[in-house]
Amino acid sequence: MTQFRKSTALSRIQPAATIAITQKARDLRSAGRDVISLSIGEPNFDTPDHIKTAAAEAVARGETKYTPIHGIPELRAAIAAKFARENALDYAASQTIVCTGGKQVIANALLATLDPGDEVIVPAPYWVSYTQQVEMTGAVPVVVPTRAEDGFLMTAAALEAAITDKTRWLILNSPSNPSGAVYGADDLRALADVLERHSHVWVLSDDMYEHLIYGGTAFATMAAAAPTMKDRTLTMNGVSKAYAMTGWRIGYAAGPQALIDAMALVQGQLTSGAARPCQWAAHAALTGPQDAIQNQRAVFQQRRDLVVARLGAIPGMECPVPPGAFYVFPSCAAYLGKSTPEGRRIETDEDFVMALLEEGGVACVHGAAFGQSPYFRVSYAASEAELSAAMDRIEAFCASLG
Numbered sequence: 001m002t003q004f005r006k007s008t009a010l011s012r013i014q015p016a017a018t019i020a021i022t023q024k025a026r027d028l029r030s031a032g033r034d035v036i037s038l039s040i041g042e043p044n045f046d047t048p049d050h051i052k053t054a055a056a057e058a059v060a061r062g063e064t065k066y067t068p069i070h071g072i073p074e075l076r077a078a079i080a081a082k083f084a085r086e087n088a089l090d091y092a093a094s095q096t097i098v099c100t101g102g103k104q105v106i107a108n109a110l111l112a113t114l115d116p117g118d119e120v121i122v123p124a125p126y127w128v129s130y131t132q133q134v135e136m137t138g139a140v141p142v143v144v145p146t147r148a149e150d151g152f153l154m155t156a157a158a159l160e161a162a163i164t165d166k167t168r169w170l171i172l173n174s175p176s177n178p179s180g181a182v183y184g185a186d187d188l189r190a191l192a193d194v195l196e197r198h199s200h201v202w203v204l205s206d207d208m209y210e211h212l213i214y215g216g217t218a219f220a221t222m223a224a225a226a227p228t229m230k231d232r233t234l235t236m237n238g239v240s241k242a243y244a245m246t247g248w249r250i251g252y253a254a255g256p257q258a259l260i261d262a263m264a265l266v267q268g269q270l271t272s273g274a275a276r277p278c279q280w281a282a283h284a285a286l287t288g289p290q291d292a293i294q295n296q297r298a299v300f301q302q303r304r305d306l307v308v309a310r311l312g313a314i315p316g317m318e319c320p321v322p323p324g325a326f327y328v329f330p331s332c333a334a335y336l337g338k339s340t341p342e343g344r345r346i347e348t349d350e351d352f353v354m355a356l357l358e359e360g361g362v363a364c365v366h367g368a369a370f371g372q373s374p375y376f377r378v379s380y381a382a383s384e385a386e387l388s389a390a391m392d393r394i395e396a397f398c399a400s401l402g
């Protein structure tokens, strides 16, 4: 019998824990169990109507064929205009690229630049795909833990200590999935001061949650906060989170021409480019009315406040107030070593979330999946009614541990 054999690169890859837990919650539900899922990073709003209409009109016009690999010129111009308008970043349309989701922006950049043995600095807790995509290239993720006391921000000293002559990239994500941490302009400049001394290190700035910041901190991105870094920074963003468009699969980036063209070389061989009607939808998102963003932000802030207040009131739970994104990242340290009423012993954050799912009926993701224990991520991209019910369950579950 012929045996199936995975490539060496693929054998290093884990399925995304976020998707695995969401699937487990679905399975429990179809088996008749009542489960509330707070495990997925997807806004529960609908894509605004003018965006849907733009896609439908594009299809009706016959815009159903391949696009130029970098993306349609109209969308690339809208991306350059967005960076100028919102981020004070001056990029030519030729320095932009449209990809199949933010995920593929990162994949293109890493595949275009990394050789086996190269290193990529990833502050933890990190979005699950960074380390996995780095591993796929044969390069090595260098995970740098952060501390809740520092707001889960990487310090300049920690960055300095992690850099070697093999470092190719630092991946920064602000606001952060999963911690909700936000780097202000001064925080970025402190990191840039370190990078000034290491001109071989590039920055991938993942700004997917740009519009979801609550309270005083203004959004900042490396190429604008530290202009000397602009010629070695890839600034990436997308429409998935800002416009409730996860299923349209459009992400984009701007950066130095040579990098953008190298990314297009990868993309040309992998997908030929993003779907044409979806590019028109993204064009409508970036050029049309922006009020949906403000409305969503106000709703998310209320939900965050509800979740933080409820979790913070649970004895033993430590829940810092995250300034951005739509996640909270509380510590479950106080429950380690305890047992559930069904006799399950909780030794790790993964045990905690599994028991919470199976015995408490709420799906969250363990911190270990994001490279930092003992925490867990609660997504508040759910309705207030669901969130309140889920908080009741988490409270009852924690009280039941002994």
Ligand SMILES: Cc1ncc(COP(=O)(O)O)c(C=O)c1O
Binding pocket: 041, 100, 101, 102, 103, 104, 127, 173, 176, 177, 206, 208, 238, 239, 240, 246, 249, 250, 251
């Ligand atoms: C931090 C971060 N970057 C990138 C992405 C990818 O987004 P997209 O759905 O556009 O591929 C996500 C999605 O969850 C994310 O959380």
